[in-house]
Amino acid sequence: MTAAPPLPSDGWAVSTAPAGSYPPRSRSRRTWALTGSIALAVLCALLVMSAGGTHGGEHSTFPSAVQALAIVGVFPMLAVSVLLIWRHRFPLLISILATALTVALPTTPLPALVALAALTAARRGWVRWTMMGATYAATIVSFCWDVASETSHLATLSGGSAEGSAARLALFWVVPILAALAVAPFAAYGVTRQIRAERDTARRGNVTAARNIAALHQEVSIERERHEIARELHDTLAARLSSVSLHAGALELQVGDSDARATAAARAVRESAQHSLDDVRSVVRVLRNPELHTGAGAGLVDIPGLIDAAVREGTDVRTQMFVADASACSPSVAHAAYRIVQEAISNVRRHAPGASLSVDLRAGPETGVTIRIVNRLVPEAHPTSTGGGNGLVGMSERAALVGGSFEAGETAEGTFAVVAWLPWVGR
Template identity: 40%
Template sequence: MSEDKTVRTTPAFPGRRWLLPSALVEQLDPDADGAGRRSRRTARDWFVDFACFGLAVLIGLLSVDTLDQEAHLPYGWGVADQLIGALACAAVWLRRRWPVGLAVAMVPVGLVSVTSGGAALVALFTVAVHRPFRYTAWLTGAFVLVQPVFFWLRPDPQLPYLVANLLGVLLAVTAAGWGMLARSKRQLLLSLRDRARRAETEARLRAEQAQRLAREAIAREMHDVLAHRLTLLSVHAGALEFRPDASRAEVARAAGVIRESAHEALQDLREIIGVLRADEADDGARPQPTLAALDTLVAESRRAGMEVAFVRRVTDPAAVPASVGRTAYRVVQEALTNARKHAPGAEVALSVTGAPGDGLAVSVRNAPPEGEVPAVPGSGQGLIGLTERATLAGGTLEHGPTADGGFEVRARLPWG
């Protein structure tokens, strides 16, 4: 339905429809004259109709001289010939409504009336313009077969029999060829217009798909941030549960982190819902974090009570591609989140090194946990998602336990 709506609301040659045939305007713009009603003739239609009528009359008048030279025919035959020719010229105005019927009627009429030759050519031309090739071929063949009979019954006094036949055949073939040329041009215009409409529809669908993918990408990014916030909530709530003897200062600090994380998680959730509900990607959405945001992430983790040793040796950090920086940030964020979940209180060593041409290496290693680890609900799909993200970025990601019982996440991303 959307595609049909888009096509119908696109104007077809605005301001220039009077230059096109009414049939072509109707096909280019179906709503031009309303559904179910016959389209009105354009200025071009009237001009062509008058031109065809004038051509039929002109050829008929030129043929009157031939009647004067046929002295062997009775006077009444000449009058009847001219009367039939006049009726044939008048019938030219019916060529748009009944093109095939008019052309078929002109075949026997041409045998008895020399002044109807112009109307016969116009009828043949009309069939070639408005009907498929098979109709044109049959009627052209009929006109060609009639020519020898006509010139045998009424030989031309000025031309030999063979020359007269060749001239008649040439006129019939020329009229049919001219009409087929006009029809092919019309079909070409319709085809080009249809292609343009399809291209516009495909471009619109691609734009909508790009917007949808952008919204999904933003939602995925915010989902990672939201998971980070909720993990902080879970970790600190679990700490309060397993340490009822904590000092008032520790309880207040944990409560502050829980309150701040809950507030930020609520804001992230609102942004996710807003992005998914929006018809277009939100241009005002906050920028996605890159490599430069690692300091803020580490500081946030330290405020939450983690011991993070951060080493960064990156040549020209500003030159790191944005996509690579985002991937590195997400790897570090997910690794720190997992460390808080599964090794609370353990020291975490974070290392980010790299240079253009060598790639970017990210390593997050945590020591083995001390004591009992609180049960934290989670999907366990974070590392799988990170592996896919790193693969899409052209890099690799490895993870697993270390020899001392800890855990390490290593990622290598292309740069340059």
């Protein structure tokens, strides 16, 4: 037994990605990013140890207190270098730690610069500018420690001037410029990365907006078609059914008691036209206001009345109905069962007039709703009307909409059978 199929999704999607967030990456890209972060952390750790050996080694000319500070400072800087692996997850915290330690300790500014690149990619406003200024100041301090040391990397790059010489002392005036040149690429990289992330987010938002607009256009088109169908039904079919009901009523009054059979036939035509007119008006209301449709209508409890009406109109119907609790069944399933029985009886009266038929309906929570309608084939029968070929298709669609199954066709016994099964869904 299967349950009713779930309602389809409306297909609408809204982009909620914050500005500056990174687009989702594939597993291979995440692996490469993690590998690069680990390699960058190892490089920072090596430079930290190199700076500690330069400022705190046996060849250092700094006072012993500074040498001890340089050696001790290696350990927290190594910890910060390891934390750089998670710099994109905690950019502000790691940037503050790296910058503060770079200011307080004679060490390399690379961890602070790397943390700054991650922070400028994730933050904006005063936080970004404040940390850029703090990192710039920390870089100046670090470069000053380097210029003051006996083995200066900056002095080596500028010609290898000796410690205490005029050329070495002149480097102190160049340090702010060198610090700015060092900070600028890392800050620019972070800003560029943020711009790219915002661009990707905007593109995804545009795609989502285009999809939503297309869905909205489709919904508007469907709404227009519904209203057009409602107008056509009201202006043509409803008007003609009203005319049929009016003429049948006039015929019933005209015949009176002179011909009981003609009066009964006219009354049957009038009642059938009136019922059909009520159904058409109900369909028109639903087409114009789909939210009014609740699946309610004729159901299992109305099938006996449907069969009685067919018998009164001269159709030979033999019925077996076993329903556990008709009122407990879902209105949509019960209505589908009613319409299948109604259409099957109409098909027999239209295509095999005079043929007898049997209706076997069994319904319950354990077994579902099983409908079997069989009529004998009448080769010499002439159809009373020409159908559009939509009766069997409509019954099949009704069964499929509630999650059931449908079969129809000739049997080896020379009969035509309609068999449908619908799942029992409680109210």
